[in-house]
Amino acid sequence: MPASAEAAGEPALHLAGVACTFISKDAPGQRYTAVQEVDLRVGAGEFVSVVGPTGCGKSTLLNVAAGLLAPSLGRVAVFGEPLVGLNRRAGYMFQAESLMPWRTALANVAAGLEFRGMPARQAQALAQEWLGRVGLAGFGNRYPHQMSGGMRKRASLAQVLVLDPDIILMDEPFSALDIQTRQLMENEVLQLWQAKRKAVLFITHDLDEAIAMSDRVVVMSAGPASHPMGEFVIDIERPRDVAEIKMTPRFRELHAGIWDVMRAEVLKGYQQQLQKTA
Ligand SMILES: Nc1ncnc2c1ncn2[C@@H]1O[C@H](COP(=O)(O)OP(=O)(O)OP(=O)(O)O)[C@@H](O)[C@H]1O
Numbered sequence: 278m279p280a281s282a283e284a285a286g287e288p289a290l291h292l293a294g295v296a297c298t299f300i301s302k303d304a305p306g307q308r309y310t311a312v313q314e315v316d317l318r319v320g321a322g323e324f325v326s327v328v329g330p331t332g333c334g335k336s337t338l339l340n341v342a343a344g345l346l347a348p349s350l351g352r353v354a355v356f357g358e359p360l361v362g363l364n365r366r367a368g369y370m371f372q373a374e375s376l377m378p379w380r381t382a383l384a385n386v387a388a389g390l391e392f393r394g395m396p397a398r399q400a401q402a403l404a405q406e407w408l409g410r411v412g413l414a415g416f417g418n419r420y421p422h423q424m425s426g427g428m429r430k431r432a433s434l435a436q437v438l439v440l441d442p443d444i445i446l447m448d449e450p451f452s453a454l455d456i457q458t459r460q461l462m463e464n465e466v467l468q469l470w471q472a473k474r475k476a477v478l479f480i481t482h483d484l485d486e487a488i489a490m491s492d493r494v495v496v497m498s499a500g501p502a503s504h505p506m507g508e509f510v511i512d513i514e515r516p517r518d519v520a521e522i523k524m525t526p527r528f529r530e531l532h533a534g535i536w537d538v539m540r541a542e543v544l545k546g547y548q549q550q551l552q553k554t555a
Pocket residue numbers: 299300301302309311329330331332333334335336337338482500
């Protein structure tokens with residue numbers, strides 16, 4: 278991080294007055310404003326989750342933060358600098374598989390470093406170190422089809438973290454995993470995050486997951502023109518065990534408070550989905 282941005286206390290990521298309008302998928306020729314008047318900050322070292330009804334624009338916001346989508350209105354700043362093109366300070370982990378099937382786990386993790394010009398031997402040593410950190414030390418020679426879903430997620434995580442991004446963008450990274458594997462992965466992400474304290478913007482459908490992982494949870498309204506309608510500080514101490522903290526009174530209290538704000542929006546979002554499919 279540039280010392281000046283750090284000194285000035287600039288957020289790692291700041292979406293200011295962002296709106297995204299698309300050509301409607303449902304009514305060709307018409308426009309659909311997915312998000313509007315979104316102001317979202319993620320501080321350096323802060324873990325922020327965005328939750329909201331299906332289709333409210335969570336992935337759209339992540340794409341804007343990644344620089345994959347330019348907003349129709351508003352600004353994006355990264356450590357105080359306007360974002361132009363791809364966000365090179367950020368690493369992304371999406372729902373979909375990101376591993377190249379023709380490369381081994383080690384070669385997949387090393388790929389990003391090699392693309393950046395690191396000599397192969399050095400890249401592989403660093404990749405091996407990261408495979409170890411995500412619990413895949415002995416699996417570097419496996420191809421993606423030879424690994425379980427959980428192992429592939431671990432390799433994807435190593436693929437992102439090996440590049441040492443200042444900002445990590447995650448879009449429902451564990452939604453395809455069974456609940457036990459998911460909890461293991463969530464705890465591992467928290468341990469890795471605790472050690473390095475990067476800024477994280479985490480998108481999830483799952484309110485339990487959002488509360489368990491985050492410093493702050495932002496609730497989006499149902500679309501169109503979705504926007505943040507509530508923001509909750511998660512004042513549960515760290516380190517956390519995601520399974521254990523769900524039993525605590527404070528977790529349940531926070532959950533009840535956030536769900537109170539979310540419930541009506543989730544119902545609206547669900548009704549909209551039903552109308553689309555009718
Ligand atoms: N490129 C696009 N063209 C047209 N419409 C789009 C485009 N991208 C997103 N949308 C629309 O914008 C809205 C928000 O989509 P987005 O995927 O961001 O929502 P989401 O909250 O991530 O959804 P989910 O929770 O179901 O994953 C949806 O109605 C979607 O159909």
